[in-house]
Amino acid sequence: xxxxxxxxxxxxxxxxxxxxxxxxxxxxxxxxxxxxxxxxxxxxxxxxxxxxxxxxxxxxxxxxxxxxxxxxxxxxxxxxxxxxxxxxxxxxxxxxxxxxxxxxxxxxxxxxxxxxxxxxxxxxxxxxxxxxxxxxxxxxxxxxxxxxxxxxxxxxxxxxxxxxx
Numbered sequence: 001x002x003x004x005x006x007x008x009x010x011x012x013x014x015x016x017x018x019x020x021x022x023x024x025x026x027x028x029x030x031x032x033x034x035x036x037x038x039x040x041x042x043x044x045x046x047x048x049x050x051x052x053x054x055x056x057x058x059x060x061x062x063x064x065x066x067x068x069x070x071x072x073x074x075x076x077x078x079x080x081x082x083x084x085x086x087x088x089x090x091x092x093x094x095x096x097x098x099x100x101x102x103x104x105x106x107x108x109x110x111x112x113x114x115x116x117x118x119x120x121x122x123x124x125x126x127x128x129x130x131x132x133x134x135x136x137x138x139x140x141x142x143x144x145x146x147x148x149x150x151x152x153x154x155x156x157x158x159x160x161x162x163x164x165x
Contacts, residue, residue, distance in 0.1 A: 001129070001140040003107060005151035007122040011162050014090045014113045017120040018083070021113070022051045026161055031057045033153045037074060049085040050092075054078065056101075062146070075146075076101035081111055090115050096126055098147065104131035105143055124151055 009017050020026050024041050031039035036057035044052045058076045078101055081094040091114040098107040109126020128144055130136035 001127070001137075001144055003109070003124070003126045003128050003144045003147055005124040005148045007124070007151055007155040007158065008116065009120045009122070009155070009158055009162055010118070011120050014092060014115050014120045015086070016162065017113050017122065017158070018086075018092050020158060020161055021081075022053060022083070026158070027053065027055055029161065030154050030157045031055065033157045034150050035059055038076075046083075046085075050083045051081075053081040053083070053094075071100070071103060075103075096124065098126070098128075100143070104136075105129070105139070107143075107147065 011017060022043050022045065024043055027041040027043070028039065031041070034057065036059050039055070039057040041056075042052075042054040046052070056076065056078045058074050061071050061073055061075050078097075078099045080097045083092055083094040086092055091112060093113075094111040096107070096109045096111045099105070105128070107126040107128040109124065111125075112121075112123045114121055114123070124147075128140050128147070130139045130143065132139065
């Protein structure tokens, strides 16, 4: 299933948005905003100006009962972003991987930070797959909603973060 989300920040610099994306305190704030009951954040800055960001968070399973019967009361999501170096136009692209720990659910895609008028746009695109015979296709839309909702919380947290800087 295709998943798409867009985040906008009121900063004209994708560099500011990237600096925020690789700030451990910001990532912890996003985990808290998404009601994570546990989290771990690892950030490795690359010599080429890129970075690898790994966020593992355990969140309440706010999903229909049919899905909860498979995943339990909480879901542990591992999100890995492998950011490349800054491009000449100021944009950046990351390979994005999201996996639900202990479940056959993954999303593979990209994240792009790019200047957009007087702000910055973050585009999230990916293919979500739940490999459970017969019901995987019923679970995918619920997980897609959760990914889009998390992006919305990240946008709210990011806007407040940037306004405070």
